[in-house]
Amino acid sequence: MRIALFITCLSDSLYPQTGQAVVRLLERLGHTVEFPQGQTCCGQMHFNTGYRPEAMPMVRRFADTFAGYDAVVTPSASCAGMVRDGHGVLAEQYGDPALRSAVGEVAPRVHELSEFLVDVLGVTDVGAYYPHRVTYHPTCHSLRMLRVGDKPLRLLRAVKGIDLVELPDAQSCCGFGGTFALKNADTSAAMLADKAACVRGTGAEALTAADNSCLMHIGGGLSRLRSGVRTLHLAEILAATEGDPA
Numbered sequence: 001m002r003i004a005l006f007i008t009c010l011s012d013s014l015y016p017q018t019g020q021a022v023v024r025l026l027e028r029l030g031h032t033v034e035f036p037q038g039q040t041c042c043g044q045m046h047f048n049t050g051y052r053p054e055a056m057p058m059v060r061r062f063a064d065t066f067a068g069y070d071a072v073v074t075p076s077a078s079c080a081g082m083v084r085d086g087h088g089v090l091a092e093q094y095g096d097p098a099l100r101s102a103v104g105e106v107a108p109r110v111h112e113l114s115e116f117l118v119d120v121l122g123v124t125d126v127g128a129y130y131p132h133r134v135t136y137h138p139t140c141h142s143l144r145m146l147r148v149g150d151k152p153l154r155l156l157r158a159v160k161g162i163d164l165v166e167l168p169d170a171q172s173c174c175g176f177g178g179t180f181a182l183k184n185a186d187t188s189a190a191m192l193a194d195k196a197a198c199v200r201g202t203g204a205e206a207l208t209a210a211d212n213s214c215l216m217h218i219g220g221g222l223s224r225l226r227s228g229v230r231t232l233h234l235a236e237i238l239a240a241t242e243g244d245p246a
Contacts, residue, residue: 001031001070001071002032002034002068002069002070002071003026003031003032003033003034003069003070003071003072003073004033004034004035004036004066004069004071004072004073005019005022005023005033005034005035005072005073005074006039006042006066006072006073006074006076006079006083006110007019007035007039007074007075008042008074008075008076008079008212009040009041009042010076010212010213010216011075011076011212011233014212014216015212015216015233017236018075018212018233018235018236019035019075021075021233021235021236021238021239022073022075022113022235022239023035024239025126025235025238025239026073028126028127028239028241029121029123029126033073034069036065036066038061038064038065039061039062039065039066040058040061040062041058042058042062042079042082042083042086042087043055043056043058043059043062043082043086043087043090044078044079044082044086044178045178045179046058047082047086047089047090048178048179049179052090052093052094053094055086055090056090056094056095059087059090059091059095059099059103060095060099060102062083062087062106063087063099063102063103063105063106064102066106066109066110067102067105067106069109070109071109071111071116071120072106072109072110072111073111073112073113073116074110074111074112074113075112075113075210075212075233075234075235076112076210076211076212076213077112077139077141077142077145077146077148077210077211078139078140078141078145078178078211078213080110080111080112080141080146081112081141081145081146083106083107083110084107084108084110084146085145087103087107088100088103088104088107091103091104112142112146112148112210113210113234113235113238114142114148114151114152114155114210114234115146115148115151117151117155117238118151118154118155119151124154124155124157124158125158126155126158126238127241128158128159128160128237128238128239128240128241129159129160129161129240129241129242129244130159130160130161130162130237130240131160131161131162132161132162132163132205132206133163133165133202133203133204133205133206134156134162134163134164134165134204134205134206134207134208134237135164135165135166135167135199135202135204135206135207135208136152136153136156136164136167136170136207136208136209136234137167137170137174137195137199137207137208137209137214137215137218138152138170138171138209138210139174139209139210139211139213139214140173140177140214141211142209142210142211143171148210152210152234155234155238156208156234156237159237159238159240160242161242162237165202165203165204166202167198167199167202167207168198168201168202169194169198170198172191172194172195172198173191173195174191174192174195174214174217174218175187175188175189175190175191175192175195175217176188176192176213176214176216176217176218178213181217188217192217192218192221193221195218195221196218196221196222196225196227199218199222199227199229200222200225200227200229204229205228205229205230206229206230206231206232206237207219207222207229207230207231207232208231208232208233208234208236208237209231209233209234210233210234212233215231215232215233216231218231219231
């Protein structure tokens with residue numbers, strides 16, 4: 001299988017270790033992963049804030065860059081949802097027949113990491129080892145757009161050594177929502193406070209999720225509270241093996 005890594009803007013800029021973890025994990029499972037150098041933003045921010053025509057160059061570039069791959073894997077449920085849903089909407093509204101065809105070919109092959117592992121590769125035990133108390137936050141896009149369900153939890157439950165604890169009120173939004181956190185700062189901060197309280201109540205050493213954007217938001221709140229709870233992407237736990245640094 002010819003697999004491409006779609007790293008996303010946020011992970012590429014701020015959390016490169018997440019992309020490295022995806023590659024380590026997939027290579028450990030016997031696959032070769034390529035990193036197309038031409039990839040840029042998926043256009044989600046433009047799409048969500050009403051600058052839809054301005055997102056079209058990014059839609060075209062994505063379709064061109066990832067054409068020909070059997071699968072495109074990304075450590076971001078929100079960006080996977082944007083490509084699979086939003087690119088089709090934009091291509092239909094502003095694109096020509098060639099672009100609509102190209103998007104129709106590429107978009108269905110874009111997968112968030114957990115759904116790729118479970119639905120495409122058919123694995124839940126990836127040979128991971130992570131001896132820590134962990135709680136999982138299901139991000140809004142993973143829940144409501146991609147509908148990944150319990151796939152991340154199934155993968156986490158198979159991790160050796162892990163003490164996985166349930167997060168109270170897990171399905172509530174953390175308050176990030178991209179530009180929502182900027183435009184509605186007070187509301188966002190209140191939602192974050194509720195989420196941070198739930199995380200701290202679990203006694204977890206680490207919080208994980210399928211989107212670094214949400215982890216960045218929650219992690220900032222937890223840091224300001226001096227909670228001692230670390231945040232790390234699902235991929236980083238699944239890539240961890242016995243003998244790795246704690």
